[in-house]
Amino acid sequence: MTQYAFHFDGSRCTGCKTCEFACKDYYDLDTDVQYRKVYECTGGETSKDENGYVSTTCFAYYVSMSCNHCDDPACAKVCPTGAMHKDSDTGLVSVDADKCVGCGYCHMACPYNAPKVDREKGHSVKCDGCAERVAQGEQPICVRACPARALDFGPVEEMSKMGERGNIAPLPESTYTNPNLYIKPSKDAKPAGSKDGKVANPLEVM
Amino acid sequence: MEAAFAELPLALFTTLAPMGAGAFIALALAFLTTKFTDEQVKKIDRMTIIPLVVVLVGFAASFFHLAAPMHAVGVFAGIGSSPLSNEILVGSIFVVLALVYVIVALTGKLNGGARKGFIVVVALAAVVFACFTGMAYMMETIASWNSPLTVVQMLGFALVGGMPLGTLVLGLAGSLSDALKGSFKMSALVVVVVGALLAAVGFCVQVMGVGAMENALVSGADLVADVTIYLAVAVACFVLAAAGNVAALMGRSPVGMACFGSVMAIIGIFVARLVFYAVQLSVGLSF
Secondary structure, three states: OOOEEEEEEOOOOOOOOHHHHHHHHHOOOOOOOOOOEEEEEEEOOEEEOOOOOEEEOOEEEEEEEOOOOOOOOHHHHHOOOOOEEEOOOOOOEEEOOOOOOOOOHHHHHOOOOOOEEEOOOOEEEOOOOOHHHHHOOOOOHHHHHOOOOOEEEEEHHHHHHHOEEOOEOOOOOHHHOOOOEEEEOOOOOOEOOOOOEEEOOHHHHO | OHHHHOOHHHHHHHHHHHHHHHHHHHHHHHHHHOOOOHHHHHHHHHHOHHHHHHHHHHHHHHHOOOOOHHHHHHHHHHOOOOHHHHHHHHHHHHHHHHHHHHHHHHOOOOOHHHHHHHHHHHHHHHHHHHHHHHHOOOOOOEOOOOOHHHHHHHHHHHHHHHHHHHHHHHHHOOOHHHHOOOOHHHHHHHHHHHHHHHHHHHHHHHHHHHOOOEOOOOEHHHHHHHHHHHHHHHHHHHHHHHHHHHHHHOOOOHHHHHHHHHHHHHHHHHHHHHHHHHOOOEOOOOO
């Protein structure tokens, strides 16, 4: 088995969201559905002292993330029908639409906001790692589209050489599900689980 | 609370099904402590359809939550691994037992020891079902729900809702006054008070605990501030439900008071369930 993984280089990402829209375009997703999201993580404050000197601890950085095809996917663990499953050859997590009952349990359990129930389609939907493209030797469309080359995808042995496993906020500690997302943090990035920052664009990503 | 209203079918299911199941606990207590006449038993059996319908309406509501109810039979595939599959398995066993009990009882073929044994099995299944309904929400990745208090409050809801409903069944069957002459009165009083305590304490401590949590999207303190008034309404309803049941057990307008207690329980549990969904707070990027 080859476990596939994503790599995200926070030092290159400009937050342009081309990855998001390439995915939406490729899969013809409706306005309410997106498989890849760019989280804007911001925090800190600016203050002025008695001498008029202004100092700031403000920070802002981006995290582009879709499904992390975790080693211990919380979504598949709680799925009552087995529709949410991890492929034994690639390690990619996907939904079997013929089995899915659309209960939304996967959506509740996933700490990375990946699956979502599409009531029109009648089942959960999420990033499947562009499994068909990968089978044909191509990169996922989001990786292919990134103009800054901040995204990469490949066998976990290669991706893990380029960064740490899911180690920055707003992600939770990686121990919950062992995500296959390896990150090179930007200078401003806070550690996973940090409470210093908030997601500044919740309406866009939730 | 807006997000909670998206879970209306689940809120209805988790209100009605455990409450209807809890009524069988009251009936088990009545049959274990009281010797009813054949005529009284007949009437009780006819009225037992009421809690059964409450349970079935709850299960029917749960189907409206599903995007693909046609695939519902597949939910048993996850038994052992998915808490939701486990809950539905235990719930289905309870429904089958309760249905068979009511049908056999209505045919008049359930007498003496067999009836006592059967109703005790149904009551035990009701307790297990209530606990598994709570356990279905215990997930490591949802910090605000991942507490034994989730199970405690659900068991409390089944008792504080089920006892007045079961008392109402006895009252409508004209058998409550006889049941109150024996030890049913004291045992039912204890169970409904314990149920109200489990419901109120389990629910309040769990929800207030969310205030200290936060993730990158939402602060638990903000979530709790939004639901405080509803939390108070739910607890007041639990107290009134138990008070109504106690009044009925003391023989004061038994049918009216048991009915009042049942209605208060439905309102209280329903509001508590909405609050529960409103305080969903993930360890990561979800709420």
